[in-house]
Amino acid sequence: MIVATYNVNGVNGRLSVLLRWLEERRPHVVCLQELKAPQEKFPEIDLAKAGYRAIWHGQKSWNGVAILVRGAAPVEIRRGLSGDPDDLQSRYIEADIAGLTVGCLYVPNGNPAPGPKFDYKLRWFERLTKHARSLVKKETPVLLCGDFNVMPTELDVYKPERWTDDALFRPDVRAAYANLVKQGWTDSVRHLRPDERIYTFWDYFRNAYARDAGLRIDHLLLNPALAPALKSCGVDRHVRGWEKTSDHAPVWIELAAPRRAAGTRKR
DNA sequence: ATGCCGTGGAAACCACGA
Numbered sequence: 001m002i003v004a005t006y007n008v009n010g011v012n013g014r015l016s017v018l019l020r021w022l023e024e025r026r027p028h029v030v031c032l033q034e035l036k037a038p039q040e041k042f043p044e045i046d047l048a049k050a051g052y053r054a055i056w057h058g059q060k061s062w063n064g065v066a067i068l069v070r071g072a073a074p075v076e077i078r079r080g081l082s083g084d085p086d087d088l089q090s091r092y093i094e095a096d097i098a099g100l101t102v103g104c105l106y107v108p109n110g111n112p113a114p115g116p117k118f119d120y121k122l123r124w125f126e127r128l129t130k131h132a133r134s135l136v137k138k139e140t141p142v143l144l145c146g147d148f149n150v151m152p153t154e155l156d157v158y159k160p161e162r163w164t165d166d167a168l169f170r171p172d173v174r175a176a177y178a179n180l181v182k183q184g185w186t187d188s189v190r191h192l193r194p195d196e197r198i199y200t201f202w203d204y205f206r207n208a209y210a211r212d213a214g215l216r217i218d219h220l221l222l223n224p225a226l227a228p229a230l231k232s233c234g235v236d237r238h239v240r241g242w243e244k245t246s247d248h249a250p251v252w253i254e255l256a257a258p259r260r261a262a263g264t265r266k267r
Numbered sequence: 268a269t270g271c272c273g274t275g276g277a278a279a280c281c282a283c284g285a
Contacts, residue, residue: 009284010274034284036275061275062283109285149285162268168285203285204272215285247273247285 001028004252005104005145005218007201010036011066015043017245022050025236027252028070029097031104032056033147034246035064035090042066059090065104065146067095077101083127091124100226103135105146110167118167121149125176129183136183141226144185147248148219150177152187155197156216168217185221188253189233200235201248209240218251229256 004027008014011032022030030052035042039058047054053073056066057080067074074095081092091106105128110121135142151169154160163169181187189198199214208214222230232254240249 013274034274109283111285163285166285201285203270206269206271217285244273 001255001257002252003027003029003031003102003143003145003220003255004250005031005033005147005220006250007033007106007147007218007246007248009034009246009248011064012037012041012043014244014246015046017239017242019046019050020242021236021239021250022052022068025250025252026070027250029074029100029102030068030250031102031145032066032068033064033104033106034062035059035066036062037064055093055095057090057093059088063090063106065090065093065106067093067097067102067104069095069097072098074102081124081127081131083130084123087124092128099140101135101138101140101142103132103142103144103146105144105148107147107149109149110173113165113167113170121167122172122176125173125180129176129180132180132185133183136185136223138223139225141229142223143220143226144223145218145220147217148177149217150174151215151217152177152181152190152219155195156199158199158211158213158215168215181221184224186224186227186230188220188222188230189216189235189251191227191230192233198235199237199249200251202240204247218248220251220253226255230254231256 052068108121200218202209
């Protein structure tokens with residue numbers, strides 16, 4: 001099955017692009033970020049017509065995350081991360097999809113750094129890392145994916161020297177990402193393509209897409225129970241070239257059908 | 268080097284994104 005993550009940058013403004021891509025790629029599971037829509041304005045009907053059922057955590061104007069499943073309903077496990085009752089931003093939602101746990105996240109941007117926004121990013125990352133610790137050790141498959149707003153290494157930036165002081169690439173934020181991954185997660189795309197320059201985001205201006213001045217900031221992490229199922233991956237970068245498109249491209253992985261121990265039954 | 272583009276919401280500009 002195909003599982004994808006896609007920062008849509010406005011789920012209503014990009015609806016035609018999203019529907020076109022869903023029809024083309026036909027992913028089974030899709031994690032969306034930056035809905036930029038309040039809870040009641042999520043395009044539930046249009047997505048249902050396209051064959052997808054969804055859970056989502058909306059927010060007026062900004063943020064917002066959703067999980068779509070083709071032909072089945074995701075079962076919500078949680079929304080939001082514990083550790084800060086004052087945090088009202090919609091950046092995390094988690095679902096059970098027939099035994100697969102999927103966490104969909106949108107890490108704060110953090111710029112300008114240093115500053116309160118960067119502090120919020122690092123604190124949010126700490127809360128994510130704490131929650132991820134309980135997910136990674138599950139004996140059932142877990143996928144943690146979304147817009148991490150971190151380029152993990154120099155291979156993930158078109159011009160690393162330009163980004164050293166940026167909230168997406170500072171040493172402390174890269175360390176936060178590395179610290180999360182070393183819990184035992186597999187960075188799917190980097191695992192399959194260890195030496196390749198791969199980007200998932202290109203700025204709208206400075207002709208960034210045409211120049212291939214991109215960043216790899218959208219990641220799909222697998223826990224040890226799921227990692228052996230990883231078969232292939234890709235970035236649908238052509239979608240970034242469509243009219244009225246997001247500044248991110250969809251990223252997907254192909255997973256082998258879940259294996260079940262003899263004698264066990266689904267549900 | 269830089270929000271130069273783009274979105275949503277409110278207000279006829281602003282906050283925000285990476």
